[in-house]
Amino acid sequence: MPLTKEQKQELEAKMREFVGKPIGAPDVGRDAVNEPMIRQWCDAMGDTNPAYLDPDAAASTVHGGLVAPPTMMQAWTMHGFDMAKGYDEPQDGQQHLHKLLGDHGYTGVVGTDTKQGYTRYLRPGDVVCAETVIESISEEKATHLGLGYFITTRTTFRDQDGEEVGWMTFRVLKYVPAERPAAAATDSGDGAAPAPPGRIRPPRGHDNAWWWDLVDQGTFPIQQCNGCKALHHPPRPMCNACRSMDMGWVEASGAGTLYSFTIIRHPQFPGYDFPVIAALVELEEGTRIVSSVIDCKPEDVKIGMKLSGFIHEDHDGFKLPMFRPARPAA
């Protein structure tokens, strides 16, 4: 149930109370920076940097001795095994804020971006302490996951003398999850990686399903009015030339010319090979179709170039017409 305007204002007022405040007492790392934990980190990351692993080699680097990998900074104050247990009650201000949003339907959470700066590298023996503040909360945003708020925290990392050793900003989206089929239901259970996602499918309705059904069989159809013989694409119920509703089709030869195009580089959502050359193609039969041009470098695309159409099949079996540059006549 979406929140009323009043409920939302009330929620946002409560959220604003968290902004600019520490989430709780500083987190002090349980263990001082130490070589065994550095070695375990390097093993897991495949990192063989001698500055982290070999005291003699490290002594002759700019670091002058063993240092911890800078990206390990946050690990020193993580809570470790206890995190697996989960908590019934919020443990700090950040968890209280998340619970507040969760109780209002914003149950999803996903980390979106993080930035870390390193004032100095940590060395064995350093004790790290983390102080985290809720830095900002965005306006409500519509995202591909659902409606939500971006929450940014800022953590300052200090050493045993209270000196700053680094900082981190971390942004999460707390969102109302969109209804979607459970991804787990498609898992084969054999431990294999999930198949890469496919192209976004066109909706098939009363007026166009026949066209896609022919494409599924490997045919490249163009709708033709049985009354005045005008060609149309995309398919429609009525001829806009003669208003006939008696519609048939002819098969396209695939030969065409590039009428216009654009190159899509960003955002790179899954299921497509970027950059995508999105093309408006004039078919030799006399109508135009939006498609894409493949087997062609973006710098080689020219308006007016001759194209050759074919039915392309994706890895997941979905078929659609596509074009590639026509070969010059032999």
Added chain:
Amino acid sequence: MSNASIKFSDVSVGDELPGLNVPLTPAVIVGGAIASRDFTPVHHDKSAAQGQGLNDVIMNILTTNGYVGRYVTDWAGPDAVVKEVSIRLGAPNMPGDTMKMSGTVVAASDGVVEVQVVGKNAWGNHVDGTVSVALKAGD
């Protein structure tokens, strides 16, 4: 990695880093989570991950940061000093996939170079970001 380090004077904007393919075994994903002391269940417990609509366990952010940092220092050498790592997260890293890492030098001034890093898996970009790293001056 070799013990030789790149010097600032050796680097030009547009230089490309050697590619790195990271096989995403369960050991890499779970091992990275444990080494970073992140025991959140979705990073080591497949059934917990499936309970959240995921197909399998997913790499945690600290491990992604670790690989991004390692990727740049593998190239820059042990004398490099990482100043900042800034990443955006996209498609999750799951067992059975491979993360293909690539990098390009996008800025170089005052002894500090900025490397744009992309880690791509079968779903798309797992991570894209920038790493600022100080290098030794040339001779």
